[in-house]
Amino acid sequence: MNEKKREAISEFDVHSGEPVGIIAAQSIGEPGTQMILRTFHYAGIEATIATSGLPRIVELVDARKRPATPITYVYLDSEARKSLEKAESVAKRINEVRMNGLVRRAIENFSKGTVKLILDMQAAEAVELTAAQIAQKLAKATGYEASVEGGSILIRLHTNNMKEIRSASVRLMKKVIQGIEGAGKAIIQQDKSGTFYIIAAGSNVSEIIKLDGVDKSRLYTNDVFAMYNLFGIEAARNTLVNELKKTLKEQKINVDERHLAVVADAMTYAGDIKGIGRHGLSGQKISVFAKAAYEETVKHLVNAATFGEIDHMRGVTENILVGKQIPLGTGSVKLAIKRSGSKKVESEKKQDKPQ
Amino acid sequence: MAGKRGDHEYVPVHDIVDGKELRTFLEERKLKVENLPKIFSTDPQAVKLGAKEGQVIRVKRNDHSNEYLYYRLVIK
Structure with a gap:
């Protein structure tokens, strides 16, 4: 890039003190009102339909551990x-194949201590498994004795305890026979x-x-936490931006990617993924007044009084609360009158260092 | 969004920064190291680099066709 271009662009740089977070919130929030409020589920369509619209945005911004529809x-x-x-x-x-997808009926025989699994041969054929293969895999996975009888599998548990037989059969049905669990x-x-x-x-x-x-x-x-665990915080941040962008685009809402990047950066600032809300970002606010202004006012004030906390009044909320100018934009600059020889001013200056 | 030499599309290039680069970066912005965004020492990318607590990792980000550097302090 040549010098002139760079200079022209630099005029549009974000200035120091600009409330980018608030601008981002408004820029996402306003067009967000047009989003659908509920996801719809259609019967008969085989492919999974991902959560979209507002529920998906809420899921991302709240940093839910598991999305409703992981893909x-x-x-x-x-x-x-x-x-x-x-x-x-x-x-x-x-492809995850669980036993309950292959079994049509499970018959528990409590006097003999056996479980008879009547297979759905059509379902088994669809995943290219024969009854013998299923029995073999099941025996290997559970350690039980399994034998094939025509279109069904007989499992001998060698016990007459009803509770044990029942729990074993429930466990059998949940076993993953082929593919990756989850x-x-x-x-x-x-x-x-x-x-x-x-x-x-x-x-x-x-x-x-x-x-x-x-x-x-x-x-x-699309599972942000799965990406975080496997690839790290930077990948999680990029996934967040990408998912937010994708969800908004689906709804034909145009939001500048940089607003989404601000949100994702704020959420991943501490090295892990924090949701935006009481338990995440807002819960970390240092100011007692800011915390008290948000939720559970009395609890925060009583705690602060008990432990003798100090509020430096550096945030927005607490300054609005007491009627002072907020430390944003032109308010982020502080002035001091320098009277030569005045030691008092010097000492004040030290205290009032920005941030 | 892809890192050029990264192992994954979504993982930009990470490396550990030396003292001099970090000092000029922090001085220009009047920052302390603790003000930087954090990365856990158990993070897969930090583990790959063998980064220790207190070191700073430089991330070569590439968003919306804009390349820039992002710094993260390694914490426990």
């Missing part, structure tokens, strides 16, 4: 992305250029990344 985008390496066969083999290793249903997709990729309805990225054929540099999930 993982698994891109494939140069070999697997061109061949459907290889893509299918990767999808098969991801990865959800995996569906192969093809983009315009004919490249295959996989969408999974879960967010267990830390396991998916270990698979062969997965492009490790592009694995992405």
Whole structure:
């Protein structure tokens, strides 16, 4: 970039003391009123529909540990992305198959201490499993004795305790037989250029990344905490910006990306992801008055009085509260009269250092 | 948003900064090290660099086609 251009652009730089946070909040909030307030669920559509609109924004900004509809985008390496066969083999290793999806009926025999699982052979065929394979995997995963009887599996528990048999059968139904636990249903997709990729309805990225054929540099999930745990705080911050942007764009709302970046930076400032609210950012405010002005006024004031806390009156809330000028914009500058030889001014100056 | 040499699309390049660069950065903005954003020493990227508590990690960010540096103090 040449000097003239740089100089021209620098006139539009944000000045020191500009309340960027408030501007960001207003810039997102105003068009946000046009967003849909409820997510709709349609019956009969197989692919999972991600939460969108206001519920999704609330989920992101509150830093919920698990999104309502986690989705993982698994891109494939140069070999697997061109061949459907290889893509299918990767999808098969991801696709989470639980026992309760394969069993039509479970019959518990309390006198013999057995559980008979009548298989849904159509469902088993769909995930390319035979009864013998299921029995073998089940035995390996649980340690129980399992044998095949026609279209069903008989499990011997060697106990007559009703409670034990019942809890064992509940546990059996929850067992993941194939794929990755928490990865959800995996569906192969093809983009315009004919490249295959996989969408999974879960967010267990830390396991998916270990698979062969997965492009490790592009694995992405809409679960911000999953991204944080696997790739770190900077990736979480970028995921936050990206998800906020995507959600707003879906609703045809145009908000400058830099406003979203301010929000994401504030949320990730402390090294982990903090929600915006009482337990997150606002809870960290140092000023007693600011905390008391927000919620639980008496509790904060009593605590502050008990422990003799000091309020330096550096924030916005507490200065509005007492009717002083707020330390933003032109208010962020302080003036002192320098009278030569006056030691008092010198000492005041030291106290009033900005920030 | 991608880092050029990063291992992942969403992970910009991280490295540990030396004392001189950090000092000029902080002096220009009249900041203390504690004012910087934080990164946990257990963060996957900090672990990869072997960063210790008190060191500062420089992140080469690239948002909306604007390259800039971001600094994070390593904490426990």
